[in-house]
Amino acid sequence: MGEFEIHQPEKSSNRTIRMPDELIERMGKIAASKGISFNQLVIQCCNYALDNLKSDDNE
Template identity: 35%
Template sequence: MSFQLKPKKQTENKTIRFPQDLVNEIEKYIQNKDVTFSRFVIQACEYALENIERDQSKQN
């Protein structure tokens, strides 16, 4: 499954710290795309969780 941008959902504020080099890479990637930094991070986390669940189900 490829990474795909999805529409916005209900949200809650959380404060986290990112390494500056990761922030720079994300901002470079989303430049000229219709997506915010937060939306990108949310979708990346959802993608990671979906794949972790698949990997765990394959191991069982």
């Protein structure tokens, strides 16, 4: 599995999602400590998860 690295934002589009309050709080603290937006942390977490799926799960 690859190492998770936080980087600065790229160009993006808007999409509304719902998340559990506890997850939002945890991610908000991490984003603030790393100096990036909450949104960029969500994007990076999603990309990391998708890049590290088992090969038979990839579309």
